Amino acid sequence: MSNQPETTIHDIAKALNISASTVSRALNDNPLISQATRNKIKKAAAEMGYRPNVVAANFRTKRTNTIGVIVPLINRHFFSSVISGIEEVAYEQGFAVSISQSNDNFEKESKIAHSLFANRVDGVILSIAMETSSYEHLKLFSERQIPLVFFDRIVDEIHAYKIVADDFRGGYLATRHLIEQGRKRIAMIGGPQNLRIYQNRQAGYITALQEAGLQPDDAFILHNSLTRKDGTQAIGKLMNAAIRPDAVFCANDTTALSSIIYLRENNIKVPEEVAIVGFSNEPFAEVVTPSISTIKQPGFEMGKKAAELLIRQINQKETPDYFETITMPTELIIRDSSVSK
Amino acid sequence: MSNQPETTIHDIAKALNISASTVSRALNDNPLISQATRNKIKKAAAEMGYRPNVVAANFRTKRTNTIGVIVPLINRHFFSSVISGIEEVAYEQGFAVSISQSNDNFEKESKIAHSLFANRVDGVILSIAMETSSYEHLKLFSERQIPLVFFDRIVDEIHAYKIVADDFRGGYLATRHLIEQGRKRIAMIGGPQNLRIYQNRQAGYITALQEAGLQPDDAFILHNSLTRKDGTQAIGKLMNAAIRPDAVFCANDTTALSSIIYLRENNIKVPEEVAIVGFSNEPFAEVVTPSISTIKQPGFEMGKKAAELLIRQINQKETPDYFETITMPTELIIRDSSVSK
DNA sequence: CGGGAGAATGCAATCGATTGCATAAAAAGA
């Protein structure tokens, strides 16, 4: 346990008989320092095994070059794509990325927010938890002018850039596709209506129905948290009703999957008797039997965009007075669960 | 942009006409400070909107109460389970968790390691990238006595606690199961042999064969990086050989999936003609048709264990002179891809 | 050769919280 003290710029300064400020500047490639001195210092630093104490520098400069990311669940394909997009841009620009998951739990989200704030991240990108409906914990950031970018599950009440997929159009495309397949009784398994994304998916669904002259029917619209279990329950309810749907638009792929499994177990043919469309294009959607028609969201691009907007704000160091909400296109992917051969 | 200066303990001290040290101690619930003063200070702190500057404290104390986690890919079910286990324990013990993914890329892993080191995380839990075969970047931590715990993809060369699933037994169980199904020509799609986990899975496979009096055959053992594409290629190669296998043990579920899809497309019946077993129990394994028999690893428990061991080392602040490698049990899950009805 | 511009370097304060040690205040004991 020879806790050898770390080499500091002062040690280097002493060794070379110069001042610490010169060392600091040289290591940061400050042009004020002559090339010769810079080289000499860097060489000495390397030889002495110098490792900059970033914490000290962060403390002094009040910057950490770190972006905090909060997502509900890191193992959802959509979220991990967004994260990859964020990382792509962030690393390029010299920022580290610290990822956390809220597990869709408000308290955890709040704890994470406090922790990121306490650690003085330069900015935060987040998609809020399903449970979240109070935004006190996010005021932390706005109070101290720490830029925030929302994506997917955004918050209307807070002034910030927002990146969303075109959920309305997604819902619309999915439903119109089912209509085009000749379906008349199209049900929907929707998500919590406090989240705008689910409102929008549903609005798209309703618009498509109306456009086709079909009457939206409340008995055909269910809401839950879109887990596997919720999905099973919902499809069960739909299929045990007096009037059965001949198609179901599910607000995520998980419930689409539940539905398919339930229908298979109950010997109801997909898509012949009931057609299914999901949302998100999770990897499993492609590989289950029948493969699931779904809506693809440009996760990677959304992540890149979010990171770009955030970093721009961090660098210009002043709050824009106008924040856009950027909508990125969604796309219908047609697979076997919705098309009778 | 009223960049109001933050409230510091000095502001509180001035306001209450006491010293900053007292404020600091009070806020940390140091029993040296009387209960009355403590209350008074906390009240003032709350009123003044005081937010501790954790960066300053970290700088001073040389602790960050943060654990770094490096995994190859966050959206693999196994890894995200491990992360959840780590988080469970870490949050309970007052540590924040900073997650990063290497994308199985050596350079990125190295960058992340440097970044975590620079930010002075108190400890690191990691599973190395497939590409990684040099461990210079990890010496950073051992040099400065920053505890490290490996899991899953471990490194023999480095002295540290290691948590692994019983890969040998997993490979053994999978293979024995196939033998019990009457298969005689059992092939294996294995992973990079620089990683011990894949060596062990293969060793289990070979042992099971030998135990049953079957001769392992090099033509039946393929190695690759276990991606979707690799899997397709491998199964193609196996099926186009003069002697076809009647079963394939895949070192992960991804290649098991590729195999199933390839076989389906080529009208080869699974499991009747070729039985398949995968590894890891990814969520999709359960839902594809046929569902994939696989080996389940206790990811959540591994994460908890890793975090416990790491935090213990962080707290006792001295390197143990003996590091165990902890092996956690794996379990065979039998599904449709390996059992003819 | 003196003066001055420009380049290179140094000085010293600073960021905010922590902590060993000194001191003051209060309580206990004589």
Added chain:
DNA sequence: TCTTTTTATGCAATCGATTGCATTCTCCCG
């Protein structure tokens, strides 16, 4: 009432890097 303990609080240094300003050194030009 005066020591001696015990309990509370304050002083001041410290962590390591950064940075505004001052100073020194070069070099060029008139």
